[in-house]
Amino acid sequence: MAIIGSPQELLDSDLYVDLTSVLGHALYVKCEGFNFGGSIKMKAAVAMVADAERNGVIRDDSVLIESSSGNLGVALSIIAAWKEIPFTCVTDRRCNDLTASVMRALGTRIVVVDEPDAEGGYLKARLDLVRRYCEEDDRYVWLNQYRNETNWLAHYKDTARGILKHFPDLDVLFVGVGTAGTAMGCLRYFRDTGSTARVVAVDSVGSVSFGSPPANRLIPGIGAGVLPPMLDPNAFDDVVLVPEEAAVRMCRTLSARGLLFGGSTGTVVDGARTWLERNDPQRTLRTVCISPDMGDRYLDTVYDDAWVCGHFGPGALAPVPRS
Structure with a gap:
């Protein structure tokens, strides 16, 4: 058992x-x-959050933010909910409705990118938006699954x-x-x-x-x-x-x-x-x-x-x- x-x-x-x-x-x-x-994506999410906690990146007032087409967003939603850390997921129109519903049920704030970047598509548009959030508010912690x-x-x-x-x-x-x-x-x-x-x-x-x-x-x-x-x-x-x-x-x-x-x-x-x-x-x-x-x-x-x-x-x- x-x-x-x-x-x-x-x-x-x-x-x-x-x-x-x-x-x-x-x-x-x-x-x-x-x-x-x-x-x-649960494996990467667990490892990245644990690493950020060990290194003191996540503070009491931190807000997690990540770009995701769906699965990592769900994984981080689960961890953030359990740890009572606010989480914002930046996704795009390709994210399945059911996936978005799961994240919302877990308390995640979802931001949907409607227009793709002319050269880098939806991914670049999402990344640009995440960077903008982080520049405007230092409470945001971007684990950045891509790097x-x-x-x-x-x-x-x-x-x-x-x-x-x-x-x-x-x-x-x-x-x-x-x-x-x-x-x-x-x-x-x-x-x-x-x-x-x-x-x-x-x-x-x-x-x-x-x-x-x-x-x-x-x-x-x-x-x-x-x-x-x-x-x-x-x-x-x-x-x-x-x-x-x-x-x-x-x-x-x-x-x-x-x-x-x-x-x-x-x-x-x-x-x-x-x-x-x-x-x-x-x-x-x-x-x-x-x-x-x-x-x-x-x-x-x-x-x-x-x-x-x-x-x-x-x-x-x-x-x-x-x-």
């Missing part, structure tokens, strides 16, 4: 789903959404170590790239420990993280309109870019089998499937992908037929065929 004294103590993620019967390849999905925040090294260190110390503990003979790890905290933490741990496993980055079409031209994106989480400061785009063994329609189809393919995952997970799984079809025709590789989120907050987008057809057409409702 496990007893916890606060919601941020629940970070256990030693659960993997075998997707061999769904995809035809030996792919194990590491589920990171079974915590009070519902996503892998905070505690972000990637959380995954270096925990996520990556756990994967190699259970899969010491791993051939390939697939990991999505948003802020790049998870990806860089895992990559550095694998390299530092001498693992021979390849690390493949998965990004969304329309993201600029790996040098592709920017384009409008509808699904929050993976991808960026501004190059993530902590990302080394040349460090990975390979990169897969996933169209959002393919991510939607994969989400719905998994949900048809009882696995309700989030949009970021659909992106990573489809990226893994695409890579394996190209590079593992004999189906001999042992592979893991990291599932950042669960699907409940995508019920009014990815899992809504009208939304999907309106943005991608009826073809996006078709399941991904088993290879």
Whole structure:
């Protein structure tokens, strides 16, 4: 029996789903959404807040502020509520309504950016607004998930170590790239420990993280309109870019089998499937992908037929065929 004294103590993620019967390849999905925040962002949030407290950055009159497309905002909302610290989340129109409702229920003040920056999209517009708040009021404390090294260190110390503990003979790890905290933490741990496993980055079409031209994106989480400061785009063994329609189809393919995952997970799984079809025709590789989120907050987008057809057409409702 496990007893916890606060919601941020629940970070256990030693659960993997075998997707061999769904995809035809030996792919194990590491589920990171079974915590009070519902996503892998709880790890980074807990680590960044703890680090700020240790260093005296958070004072009695402090107000936390962060830019988030959703999941980190929820994670910080939970921690801030428990610690009774005011929190302002700067997000944009792509943030799911359900995610915003969760943050509001936890007492978070939400500021929505309506217009993207001409060059850096919604992300740059959000970051500019956060900076303006901090310049105008010194009570604001910006943990800055995009530059905070505690972000990637959380995954270096925990996520990556756990994967190699259970899969010491791993051939390939697939990991999505948003802020790049998870990806860089895992990559550095694998390299530092001498693992021979390849690390493949998965990004969304329309993201600029790996040098592709920017384009409008509808699904929050993976991808960026501004190059993530902590990302080394040349460090990975390979990169897969996933169209959002393919991510939607994969989400719905998994949900048809009882696995309700989030949009970021659909992106990573489809990226893994695409890579394996190209590079593992004999189906001999042992592979893991990291599932950042669960699907409940995508019920009014990815899992809504009208939304999907309106943005991608009826073809996006078709399941991904088993290879």
